[in-house]
Amino acid sequence: MKYDRPVWQIMHECADAMPAVFRYEDVRSWFKAYYPDVNEATIRAHLIGLTEGGRAKHVQFAPRSPVFRRVARGEYESIPLHERGEDPHAAAPGPRRLAMSLAGDRAVAQGRGGAVESAPADDGAPEQLVPHVVLLGSVGERVNVPAPAKEVYRDVSFQLARLEAESSGADWFVLSAEHGLIAPHEWISPDSRTLDELDPGYRVVWASWVVTRLQSLVGSLDGMVVRVDAPAAVIGPLYADLQAAGAVVSSGPVVSLAPLEPETWDEEAADLAPVTAIEPSSPVGAHLSDPQQATPSTDLELLPRTPGLYGWVVDADGARVLNRCLRLPVAAGLVFVGQVGGSSWHSLVDPVLNLRDHIQTVQLHGRTRASTFRMTLATVLSDHLGMTSVDDPVLTTWMLEHLSVSTWAVPDGEGLRELAQLLVAELDPPLNVDHLPATEYRSRLQQMRTALA
Incomplete structure (x- = not known):
């Protein structure tokens, strides 16, 4: 809460x-x-x-x-x-506590603790919202003759998802690359291509088409929970358009209808759903990923002047903008992780080796080409913000409006770079690009950066 x-x-x-x-x-x-x-x-x-x-x-x-x-x-x-028949002053559960051990995490970073350990399970962890509408992506093997949409796609994963959707009690529909949104009993001819084969430009038009038809079938989406189980390639534009129509959007398998005990339900589960799932297993990862631990970018004087790790966190409106600009799913929350003060050649030439000064003077107000994160943002937002150059001040204005930063301070930089690399590999934030395997995000960022140059 x-x-x-x-x-x-x-x-x-x-x-x-x-x-x-x-x-x-x-x-x-x-x-x-x-x-x-x-x-x-x-x-x-x-x-x-x-x-x-x-x-x-x-x-x-x-x-x-x-x-x-x-x-x-x-x-x-x-x-x-x-x-009203209910006491609004009933006792609410206490806030969650984060179990964090800096010594343990530094031991991991220095190779003494093996793999990064999982955080203790939280007995009060929130359940996911039960959907009003479920959208299932058409995947895998298809029949060769016209048939009802629910019978066209024979892939085991689709059929299992279909059974879950039917048992959930929600309205559910099929997402087709060529037919858009289809009711389960509508007869169609099999698609000649799959959703993940759609051209990125076509995905945007396709998503608008799907949302318009969904509104015509179920009415206003205002406040409805819409769960999307489809390839990541199409979730991004569809997620943005569903949100714009007022829906609360999530992704993945349908959740159970088992009743929840009121005292364990976390009302904030209604937040914008993590289409790009970030599920940190380490205490430091949980801390950096928790928006409640983040400091608004307008209040950076509160940050420590020590080495440490930092995570840039985007709000819901900013995530929608990144989503539309990248045409890939970006959820509100952690989008970039970095470190400052760890031993490297930078320590020989860069005097800004503490969290506050680095984030304020380099990443927020510095020259764009001096910061990987700022350069990535300029690449993604250039057209949206109408930037005249990569150093256009409108980028800083956008960062002040939509970003906050979480930090994990350490007394010195020993083992910090290694810990940062472990966390980036674990959390896989969408805007981290260095020293990571190629993904659709990074390929898209590379294309956009080439065009910007």
Whole structure:
């Protein structure tokens, strides 16, 4: 949780502050004023889930009493407190604690501890949201004659995903490279190509086509949870368009419908889903990946003046921009990991060997070609920001608006480079490019950098 209580409890406070009749924009403005770290997708999902007659099959809100009533399309009223049937002041679970051991991690970096150890399991870890809509990508072997869409694709992984979708109770559809969005019982001719063979430019048009048809079949996507199980190549543009339509988007297999205990449900699971999954196993990786540990780029005076590791974290709006510019999935969260002060030839020529000065003077306000991360951002955002050169100050403005930085300070740089390399390999942030295997992200970045040069 980002605050001292879950979002469903905060919604009661919000309801008491609303006028007699209000709209979603009023709720969003209230949260921006009093609880700014709760993102729009979470707010929207809770408004709908806590509205009388809302998403009934969404297990997250099944144990909750309604807080709002819909009085007209897009308009709501608050249910009086004495009619809500639930105490909004019930005790909330305490914040999660991170088990971190700097000595253990440095031992790993220096080769004394073997592999990076896993963090202790968190008994209160959040479950994933149960979807309202499931979209299954067409993959693998296909039949050779026209058939219902659910029977065209014979790949075992598709059929297993189909069974999970059918048992979930959600509406589900098939994603086809040539037919777009198809209802399971619609008859189609088999595709002559697969989703991951789509041209990047066509993927963008295809995604818009899919979302438009989905809206025509299920109505407004505002606040709906849409789960996409498809090749990574097509998730990016589709993820961005679904978000733009108001959906809460996630990726991967369908989750179980088993009811969740209210006291263990983390309301922040409604955050924008990690299409690019980052699941750190080490304590230091968990720390760098946790947005709650990050310092806004406008408050860098709070950073330590010591060597250490740092991670750049992007907010939801910034992730959508990176997603559209790269045409590949980028989730809100950790996008780049680096180190400063580790032993290298840089220590002989670069006097900026502490976290605060390096991030402030080199990465945020320095010359773009002096920073790998800043140069990567310039490569991706140049057209979007209308940059006239790689040193155009609009890049710094964008970084100040959308980025924060998490740090892990150490007393000296011994073993720091090795630890950084282990973490980058473990977390695989989408904007790290050096000393890593080729991926679609890095190939795309290389193409864009060549064009920028």
